Amino acid sequence: MSKVYQNAREALDGVKDGMTLMLGGFGLCGIPENSISELVRRGITGLTCISNNAGVDDFGIGLMLHQRQVSKMISSYVGENAEFERQLLSGELEVELIPQGSLAERCRAGGAGIPAFFTPAGYGTEVQDGKEVRDFNGKPHLLETALTADFAFVKAWKGDEAGNLVFKGTARNFNPMMAMAGKVTVAEVEELVPAGELDPNMIHTPGIFVQRIFEGVGYEKRIEKRTVTTKTEGNVT
Template sequence: MKKVFPDAKAALDGLVFDGMTVMSGGFGLCGIPENSIAALLATGVKDLTVISNNCGVDGFGLGVLLDAKRIKKMISSYVGENKEFERQYLAAELELEFNPQGTLAERIRAGGAGIPGFYTKTGVGTLIAEGKEARTFAGERYILETGLTADVSIIKAWKADPQGNLIFRKTARNFNPMMATAGKVTIAEVEEIVELGSFDPDHIHTPGIFVQRVFVGSFEKRIEQRTVRQRESA
């Protein structure tokens, strides 16, 4: 199976349809599949359900899909860096399924492992628990959370080989490995594709069995929150 594609547009070919569910890796702007997001925007696809920790920032990352009103629903954990997200949600233009961050990560991991649901104490007694099945185990209250899957997962890795084996770099690993397991088709954009056999098998983070399409992207790597201090005088 040929997995290497020339670019994001080619990697998305034949997979995109209105109303689809997309998982998008990254945390803030770290490890986001920015090339795949831009290519998704260019297709004109709409009514997306997007599963991602957050929705980028205004004008970058998933924020470009939000600005174009291509996203119908977000399943996410954190929305604080995007004013357009806030505006659309408060104006009832955007559906939001809000998750505690650990619950979101576990829902994705469960979906990738074929686990339809699990019980957690997180959110018990809060708005998160409303409408969810609850059970008591060993005297403690738990709520049922469901696993998550997607039509397509778009993720960012550091290096790949032609079989789709992936290595992530430091904190860019974040949600990407678990999302790779939970998509019907997973597209990985990487900084470099190395020769088959270059990886020590013990160093591979995501085996190629979970990855169907790979391409080399170009990355802006923006800093989400730039914090500076004045230079001290001599």
């Protein structure tokens, strides 16, 4: 069966209220913009979203938060979203904060079929609450369980009709491991090419992990925080 869909509206068929979704990206880099826009348009609610970030107030997952579509966030860094903070402090939003490396590994483990693993990250903090602790080589480790999702939404630079994906730059962040961990993985790409056109040595995610793929449109590619330097009288400030 063909994996190619015409757009996000077709590719998101079957997404329902109360599902668990993975959304790739790091900050605003490499986020599945078209898929998020379609989720917002559909107004699906009661979602558990697994994503490194929660977007910003007017972009990314932040748009879903404003529409009260998300009931739980499983994330690593959420400090750029005032609406997220408001919902967290008011008790409207359930939040599970995870060290960034642990989040990445929990997604990778889910895709690899590994149910759980031990890591020292988070020991002695709130992250430890309710988790098994074991010593390895004299150092305490926490038991972390794998993460999977009903749907995983990822964004790649190029993809082919067989679902093989190539990520560019920082977009090669949480996208590859989340692509592995979704029961249904939807990949949106900037350029969709015929199968066989991609160099096999350059493929980051094999097509076996991708069930649906489409060529996205209108990417904004916002910069979350812009840092610049200026020159004055021969000095750099």
